[in-house]
Amino acid sequence: MTTIGLVQQKGGVGKTTIATNLAATLQSRGYSALLVDADPQGTARDWAAKSEDIGLTTVGVDRPVVHEELPSIEGFDVAIVDAVGKLEKMTISVIKASDLALVPIQPSAADLWAVGQVIDHIESRQEITGGKPEARFVISRAIASSTMTDQVQEILNEAPFERLETEVNQRVAYARALGDGKSIHETSDAKAKKEINDITDELEQILQTHGQRRPQS
Numbered sequence: 403m404t405t406i407g408l409v410q411q412k413g414g415v416g417k418t419t420i421a422t423n424l425a426a427t428l429q430s431r432g433y434s435a436l437l438v439d440a441d442p443q444g445t446a447r448d449w450a451a452k453s454e455d456i457g458l459t460t461v462g463v464d465r466p467v468v469h470e471e472l473p474s475i476e477g478f479d480v481a482i483v484d485a486v487g488k489l490e491k492m493t494i495s496v497i498k499a500s501d502l503a504l505v506p507i508q509p510s511a512a513d514l515w516a517v518g519q520v521i522d523h524i525e526s527r528q529e530i531t532g533g534k535p536e537a538r539f540v541i542s543r544a545i546a547s548s549t550m551t552d553q554v555q556e557i558l559n560e561a562p563f564e565r566l567e568t569e570v571n572q573r574v575a576y577a578r579a580l581g582d583g584k585s586i587h588e589t590s591d592a593k594a595k596k597e598i599n600d601i602t603d604e605l606e607q608i609l610q611t612h613g614q615r616r617p618q619s
């Protein structure tokens with residue numbers, strides 16, 4: 403099983419939005435996907451409870467034991483872990499559990515100090531393990547046609563890992579889908595669907611470098 407963790411100690415950056423859509427998209431592509439809600443607020447669980455038709459298995463983990471418990475779960479190709487919006491033991495546990503840490507970053511957020519700490523934690527972990535987890539930023543909640551602030555650009559340039567090419571824009575469909583227990587594919591927003599499909603394509607490439615085979619269709 404390959405594990406992708408959505409980590410960022412700042413709340414409201416789109417972790418749960420990306421986690422739910424990624425899990426649903428991978429599932430629809432034939433992977434057996436597990437959605438792990440590692441945020442005691444339980445937004446991903448609430449979403450999953452409304453989204454039974456998507457057929458995703460969801461587990462909630464409320465203590466920082468994700469890295470201890472995930473390896474013993476069998477029967478899934480990929481686990482998508484939605485982490486808590488605070489830098490606490492839970493975030494570190496999710497970083498430890500992940501093969502790939504995905505760090506959503508808003509292109510114009512003022513409180514960017516938060517990101518630095520997550521980057522530091524990922525880097526320390528990589529030093530201990532010899533490179534795991536791999537990591538990528540994903541620009542989230544971007545406002546179309548507005549440019550990235552210099553501050554954000556600087557962080558991205560200096561950071562020890564790359565960002566995904568695809569950005570998630572700010573779109574009403576994402577907010578509605580999360581509240582309605584839907585995936586973006588059940589909405590009529592074609593641009594949003596394309597973003598999620600493109601991100602999933604990029605991640606599938608990375609999963610393959612981890613030996614994760616594509617499901618046969």
Ligand SMILES: Nc1ncnc2c1ncn2[C@@H]1O[C@H](COP(=O)(O)OP(=O)(O)O)[C@@H](O)[C@H]1O
Nearest residue numbers: 413414415416417418419543571572573576577
């Ligand atoms: N790309 C987006 N476009 C519109 N609304 C978004 C987007 N991403 C997140 N939101 C909304 O912002 C709020 C916080 O998003 P969420 O995914 O829960 O962030 P986090 O898990 O990082 O706290 C939610 O109400 C969600 O619907």
Ligand SMILES: [Mg+2]
Nearest residue numbers: 417418441445
């Ligand atoms: Mg969340």
